[in-house]
Amino acid sequence: AGAVVIIGAGHAGYQLAASLRQHGFSEQVTLLNDEGHLPYQRPPLSKAYLKGTGGPDSLMFRPEKFYRDQNIDLISDRAVSINRAARRVLLASGTSLDYCHLVLATGARNRLLDIPNANLDSVRYLRTLDESQSLRDYITAGQRVIVIGAGFIGLEFAATARAKGLEVDVVELAPRVMARAVTAEISEYFQSRHAAAGIRIHLGVQVTSIESDGSKVTGVSISDGRHIKADLIVVGVGVLPNVELAADAGLPVASGIIVDEHLLTADSNISAIGDCALFASPRFGGSLRLESVQNATDHARCVAAWLTGDAKPYDGLPWFWSDQGPDKLQIAGLTTGYDRVVVRGDRAQAAFSAFCYRDEQLVGIESVNRAGDHMFGRRLLAAHGSITPEQAANPGFDLKSALT
Ligand code: FAD
Numbered sequence: 001a002g003a004v005v006i007i008g009a010g011h012a013g014y015q016l017a018a019s020l021r022q023h024g025f026s027e028q029v030t031l032l033n034d035e036g037h038l039p040y041q042r043p044p045l046s047k048a049y050l051k052g053t054g055g056p057d058s059l060m061f062r063p064e065k066f067y068r069d070q071n072i073d074l075i076s077d078r079a080v081s082i083n084r085a086a087r088r089v090l091l092a093s094g095t096s097l098d099y100c101h102l103v104l105a106t107g108a109r110n111r112l113l114d115i116p117n118a119n120l121d122s123v124r125y126l127r128t129l130d131e132s133q134s135l136r137d138y139i140t141a142g143q144r145v146i147v148i149g150a151g152f153i154g155l156e157f158a159a160t161a162r163a164k165g166l167e168v169d170v171v172e173l174a175p176r177v178m179a180r181a182v183t184a185e186i187s188e189y190f191q192s193r194h195a196a197a198g199i200r201i202h203l204g205v206q207v208t209s210i211e212s213d214g215s216k217v218t219g220v221s222i223s224d225g226r227h228i229k230a231d232l233i234v235v236g237v238g239v240l241p242n243v244e245l246a247a248d249a250g251l252p253v254a255s256g257i258i259v260d261e262h263l264l265t266a267d268s269n270i271s272a273i274g275d276c277a278l279f280a281s282p283r284f285g286g287s288l289r290l291e292s293v294q295n296a297t298d299h300a301r302c303v304a305a306w307l308t309g310d311a312k313p314y315d316g317l318p319w320f321w322s323d324q325g326p327d328k329l330q331i332a333g334l335t336t337g338y339d340r341v342v343v344r345g346d347r348a349q350a351a352f353s354a355f356c357y358r359d360e361q362l363v364g365i366e367s368v369n370r371a372g373d374h375m376f377g378r379r380l381l382a383a384h385g386s387i388t389p390e391q392a393a394n395p396g397f398d399l400k401s402a403l404t
Contacts, residue, residue: 001307002027002100005089007079007245009033011042011296012274013105014061019304021070029071030097032089034078037129038064043293045132046156047323051163056129082249084267103303104246104257104265104272108239108291113148117210122217123233126153139232141165146220146230148207150177152322154236155190158199159325161234168199169228171220173206182331183341185354186366190324193350197325202228241276241289254278256289261313263303271306273299283315284334292320317382319374326350332377333364342389345370353377355392362386372399379403 004020006013009031017031033039040059044050049059067074078092082102089097110125112118124135135157139145143166147154150172162168174180176187177194191201205222210233212218219229243253251265252258256278263271263279274296278289298316305312320331327350338356345352353373354366362385365377376399380386391397 001025003030003098004028004101004103004307005030005032005097005099006103006105007032007089008105008107008242008274008276009035009039009074010105010107010274011293012107012300013103014039015297015300016103016105016273016304017067017072017074018062018070019301020307021072023304023308023310025304025308027100028073030073030075031067032075032077032079032091032097034076034092035128035130036076038062039074040129041293042127043321045129046126046153047160049132050136050157050160056133059129079245082245082270084249084270087269100269101307102270104270104276105274105296105300106242106245106276108241108275110235111238111240113207113235113237115207115210117212117217118235120210120212120215120217122231123210123235125235126157127239135234139164139166143167143231144229145169145232145234146171146207146228147234147236149236149238150174150201150203151236151238152178152181154234155194155324156322157234157236158194159197162194162197162199163325169230170194170199170201171205171207171222171228172201172203175204177201177203181335182329182366183335183338183354183356185341185343185347186329186368189347189352189368190327190329193325193327202226207233239275239291241278243276246270246272246276258287262306262311263299263314271303273303279314282313283317288334290318292318294319317378319378328369328371330367330371330374331364332367332374333362333381335364335366338363340389342392344373344392344395355389357389360386360389362392376400376403 038060079089081090110127147158147170158168205224207220209221241256246257247253257272259272259279261280275291281288302314322329335356340357342355351369353370356364367374387402
């Protein structure tokens with residue numbers, strides 16, 4: 001092993017640099033950071049950070065001293081191309097870095113709205129610290145905001161904005177909220193909670209035009225012919241993985257940078273991890289691209305182990321969380337492709353879980369304010385275990401008894 005260069009200092013890149021040193025890796029480690037902040041956590045950007053008054057320091061993984069002490073070269077620059085034959089990365093500043101092993105941890109970027117007026121200053125996105133900071137400074141009670149997209153980030157923003165006294169409308173093309181990610185049971189619960197908080201959710205429609213007074217947003221038209229007034233639009237319509245560096249270097253890409261079960265690209269000197277990676281999953285069969293902290297950090301740990309002589313295929317169990325208003329949603333496993341859903345707990349008490357089954361095998365658990373069910377799911381599913389749907393639905397069944 002020799003010098004490792006990591007492109008991107010998000011959750012995956014930061015964790016890889018830290019884990020390499022934890023594993024005793026003694027060669028040079030360079031972490032390329034193009035954001036102008038020390039590496040930081042993204043989840044609070046649509047939650048506590050947006051709500052609160054804390055400064056950017058509250059988001060940092062580690063202070064600057066950590067990188068110095070750990071001998072991690074944290075460089076503020078951007079990779080612009082990869083010369084695979086020479087094993088060299090060219091940077092925007094004009095300098096270059098030689099590598100023995102290169103790791104692409106380039107993450108994803110906001111999918112932009114492609115309609116006229118979408119470039120107005122009052123049309124905002126939420127991915128980076130700078131975007132969250134400027135939104136936080138921009139929103140004030142009484143403003144009317146339209147959130148485009150009822151995914152996790154759109155709904156987290158909507159709940160925070162409503163709590164801050166804004167008038168909030170959410171416009172979503174799918175027939176239910178978070179439709180791509182959760183069961184109908186969870187969608188319905190959150191729809192009614194957000195509606196009870198005074199958020200108006202418009203399903204099965206899309207924004208067809210943005211009206212402005214020449215400089216600011218004044219409203220939108222939606223596909224059912226209605227018009228909604230607004231001072232601000234926040235767009236949460238998903239992300240695009242940053243695959244261009246890899247593609248330009250001739251590496252295979254599809255809906256992510258294609259890697260095998262060891263997270264290696266077609267070039268065995270280059271790995272890809274986190275949001276940008278489309279990885280082969282022995283656990284689930286086929287390939288997956290996930291957008292979560294768990295995925296980014298577990299990928300990083302797997303590559304750190306590989307680079308320090310402990311080569312095991314990646315087998316992380318997916319898990320995720322989303323805080324929306326007073327409710328905490330937690331997901332263990334992959335709740336897609338299920339054929340049966342069993343509810344445990346009590347929706348009316350705001351504490352229940354949806355156990356998802358495929359062919360009688362438990363594949364995932366979505367929990368609302370039931371941290372115990374979530375932790376149970378993570379342990380059971382990681383060990384490829386299951387309980388029957390009847391056991392899941394039975395409040396008298398002791399989950400712990402299944403964890404032997
Ligand atoms: P990123 O964090 O996107 O980091 C990639 C980095 O690479 C970026 O800094 C980027 O600027 C940089 N980069 C890209 N190209 C280059 C280049 N050419 N040269 C140098 N640098 C480059 N996940 C959860 O599990 N739970 C949550 O509650 C949750 N909430 C979220 C809330 C928000 C608002 C957002 C935006 C995301 C949230 N996520 C959540 C998702 C989670 O943050 C991501 O899955 C995670 O950040 C992925 O880490 P990553 O390192 O792969 O990518």
